[in-house]
Amino acid sequence: MIPAKISTKERILNESRRLFFEKGYETTSIQDILSALDIAKGTFYHHFQSxxxxxxxxxxxxxxxxxxxxxxxxxxxxxxxxxxxxxxxxxxxxxxxxxxxxxxxxxxxxxxxxxxxxxxxxxxxxxxxxxxxxxxxxxxxxxxxxxxxxxxxxxxxxxxxxxxxxxxxxxxxxxxxxxxxxxxxxxxxxxxxxxxxxxxxxxxxxxxxxxxxxxxxxxxxxxxKGGAAPAPSLEPLPLVANAG
Missing domain, CATH: 1.10.357 (Tetracycline Repressor; domain 2)
Structure with a gap:
């Protein structure tokens, strides 16, 4: 089966997600994203305003x-x-x-x-x-x-x-x-x-x-805070603990 072609918008999302994760949101520029994907600025702004x-x-x-x-x-x-x-x-x-x-x-x-x-x-x-x-x-x-x-x-x-x-x-x-x-x-x-x-x-x-x-x-x-990941617990968090 031939894999489905990834759209330009999906490519931008995937690469941005990777760059934000690796470099941080504040320190990643739109130019970083353009360079990583080798796309024009107009292509980016066609899909995202900012x-x-x-x-x-x-x-x-x-x-x-x-x-x-x-x-x-x-x-x-x-x-x-x-x-x-x-x-x-x-x-x-x-x-x-x-x-x-x-x-x-x-x-x-x-x-x-x-x-x-x-x-x-x-x-x-x-x-x-x-x-x-x-x-x-x-x-x-x-x-x-x-x-x-x-x-x-x-x-x-x-x-x-x-x-x-x-x-x-x-x-x-x-x-x-x-x-x-x-x-x-x-x-x-x-x-x-x-x-x-x-x-x-x-x-x-x-x-x-x-x-x-x-x-x-x-x-x-x-x-x-970046410590070693514990094994997944089978016990639930409280209903409201949604930020951790």
Whole structure:
């Protein structure tokens, strides 16, 4: 079978992703991308208006890849409860991120720079649009099968949970980037507090979403900061731990 031809846009995305990862977003110029691909400036601007737009598309690609992995795993669970499917989706998302820790670190460093505040918000909205229907459907399923006791509307619950997740994600990111005064232990305690809050909102049994251990958090911190990668854990992260 003859391989499908890669479009010019895909070539730009793939090469930019590689260069951003190797050199850093801030230090990679559009000229670096043009030189690596041996294309004209006009060809680049035919597909992307700026380097920021390129980073946006790369970040959205990451979100789509993680979302696809979660959907595939949920489909394999068959008759599992809504709560079980949420837990398994989170395990998949966590392990997917661990497998791409260096690229996730590059994205976090890039998107949490002061100059990319608006871009980060734009990417967040696109990621929410992608994941929102999935989590609404899983909460509805959990309410119907009794694994989640909350009587609040599933879309309202999802909105609240995503807002909490985004707030915590920012705090975790600032810690991982060395911009927080809190200690590793304090951030872990904050994460577990958010986790308990979300369990309560969903009406999950106590521990139904599972707490991850202090050791798991330390491994993730080490991985993000460039330490040796630990073996993938079978235990899920808290529902809201989406930045590590």
């Amino acid at each position: 380097k920021e737009e390129l980073l946006e598309e790369i970040a959205v690609q990451f979100a789509k890849e993680a979302h696809a992995a979660m959907q595939e795993e949920i489909g394999d669970l068959g008759e599992g409860s809504g709560l079980e499917k949420i837990r398994q989706a989170l395990i998949v998302a966590r392990n997917w991120k661990k497998g791409k820790s260096e690229e996730i670190r590059f994205l976090t460093e890039s998107l949490f720079s002061a100059s990319n505040l608006q871009l980060r918000d734009k990417i967040r909205r696109k990621s929410v649009d992608l994941s929102f229907p999935l989590f609404v459907s899983l909460i509805v399923e959990g309410q119907k099968d009794g694994s989640l006791k909350s009587e609040l509307r599933a879309d309202h619950l999802t909105s609240i949970i995503f807002d909490l997740s985004d707030d915590l994600g920012e705090k975790v990111a600032f810690y991982l980037l060395g911009r927080s005064k809190e200690s590793e232990t304090e951030v872990y305690e904050l994460m577990t507090s958010y986790h308990k809050t979300i369990e309560g909102l969903l009406g999950s049994p106590e521990g139904g979403l599972d707490y991850f251990s202090r050791e798991d958090w330390s491994e993730l911190v080490l991985l993000f």
